[in-house]
Amino acid sequence: MQRTGKSQKTKLLNKMLDIFIKAGWKKIKIWTIAVLIFTNTSVSGGESVVVLFVIDGLQRDAAEVAAANGASNLRFLIENGVYVKEAYCTSPAPRMFLPDGSLPWGTSSSPNVAMHTGTHVFESRQMDDIFLSARRAKIKSVFAGGAVNYEEFTTPDFCYAGSLSDSMVVQHGINHLKKDGVRLIRLHLQRIRDRWTGPEDKLDPASEYQKAVIKCDHLLGKLIEALRSENVWKESYIIVAGDHGMGITSQSDHPPSVYSSWLTFMNFYGPGIRKGENIPYAESPDLAIMVNYLLRLEPLKGHIDPSVPEATGGVTGTLLTNIFEDKSRMLKHPQMIRRYLKQEP
Ligand SMILES: [Zn+2]
Numbered sequence: 001m002q003r004t005g006k007s008q009k010t011k012l013l014n015k016m017l018d019i020f021i022k023a024g025w026k027k028i029k030i031w032t033i034a035v036l037i038f039t040n041t042s043v044s045g046g047e048s049v050v051v052l053f054v055i056d057g058l059q060r061d062a063a064e065v066a067a068a069n070g071a072s073n074l075r076f077l078i079e080n081g082v083y084v085k086e087a088y089c090t091s092p093a094p095r096m097f098l099p100d101g102s103l104p105w106g107t108s109s110s111p112n113v114a115m116h117t118g119t120h121v122f123e124s125r126q127m128d129d130i131f132l133s134a135r136r137a138k139i140k141s142v143f144a145g146g147a148v149n150y151e152e153f154t155t156p157d158f159c160y161a162g163s164l165s166d167s168m169v170v171q172h173g174i175n176h177l178k179k180d181g182v183r184l185i186r187l188h189l190q191r192i193r194d195r196w197t198g199p200e201d202k203l204d205p206a207s208e209y210q211k212a213v214i215k216c217d218h219l220l221g222k223l224i225e226a227l228r229s230e231n232v233w234k235e236s237y238i239i240v241a242g243d244h245g246m247g248i249t250s251q252s253d254h255p256p257s258v259y260s261s262w263l264t265f266m267n268f269y270g271p272g273i274r275k276g277e278n279i280p281y282a283e284s285p286d287l288a289i290m291v292n293y294l295l296r297l298e299p300l301k302g303h304i305d306p307s308v309p310e311a312t313g314g315v316t317g318t319l320l321t322n323i324f325e326d327k328s329r330m331l332k333h334p335q336m337i338r339r340y341l342k343q344e345p
Contacts, residue, residue, distance in 0.1 A: 049177070049183045053240045059260075066213040087242075089283070090285065117302065118286075118317040123313075146162075184295060284317075286317045293319055
């Protein structure tokens with residue numbers, strides 16, 4: 001029953017009730033069955049709003065320091081949600097070249113594609129993603145990101161990319177929530193990187209970098225307020241994540257040659273998700289799989305380009321079932337990125 005929509009559920013329930021009434025069952029038993037059907041679910045009702053709130057290059061250590069020093073919304077989501085101890089991105093290289101030198105995804109970096117497609121490789125532009133998946137279920141979506149690189153993302157219903165301030169990015173999300181009832185909100189706050197002067201910034205609450213995280217936190221609070229005023233807060237899921245990690249020099253970059261560039265931040269919050277816990281491991285493609293699951297959509301299709309071999313074409317991310325209250329804490333994650341980096345078999 002976990003992935004059945006509200007209207008389908010009602011139809012199914014009516015059908016079952018018809019059968020039981022014909023069979024002469026007493027009403028009390030019918031109500032017991034109805035209660036069982038409506039409560040046996042790990043995600044919230046069919047009208048959930050899912051927010052994927054990405055802060056560029058945010059890492060767990062920086063997020064924890066901010067949460068302990070005034071980032072009250074981030075702190076609330078961490079204390080009432082599940083964070084990932086070891087979160088890896090797909091390649092943090094700023095450009096995604098195929099072996100033939102082509103750039104099918106322009107200048108967007110790979111984790112930003114992975115968190116939409118649920119795959120580890122992106123051999124073609126013809127791929128399924130969370131926005132297309134949402135549209136098939138008549139769910140509207142918005143993407144807003146503060147760099148021109150994100151112009152590549154054209155599948156959401158409403159798209160904004162360019163040199164946008166963080167507050168404009170969040171405002172686009174709020175506007176479309178209020179005006180159009182979007183239920184998939186993917187935001188990308190970019191300006192934090194302007195304040196980077198070195199890795200020590202992450203742990204210094206007085207650094208300009210930390211102040212930038214606090215600013216992002218205020219905007220997160222503004223979005224939460226909008227979800228409350230639209231009466232959808234109780235059904236809302238908020239995923240706060242980085243797209244990649246950061247390097248270890250004064251340069252605000254994330255070269256794949258540096259391990260730290262691969263380590264990012266992920267925290268999940270919402271109905272049915274454990275509170276104040278952590279899970280050991282996740283990877284960027286898992287974000288797409290989770291968004292799709294929380295919106296109760298059919299599974300993502302991966303590559304839909306017939307020229308991409310079937311063996312490499314499908315979805316490769318993992319559904320993080322271990323974040324849910326009614327599921328086992330045990331999850332066998334294939335940990336492909338960690339194994340690749342550590343050169344393990
Ligand atoms: Zn980035």
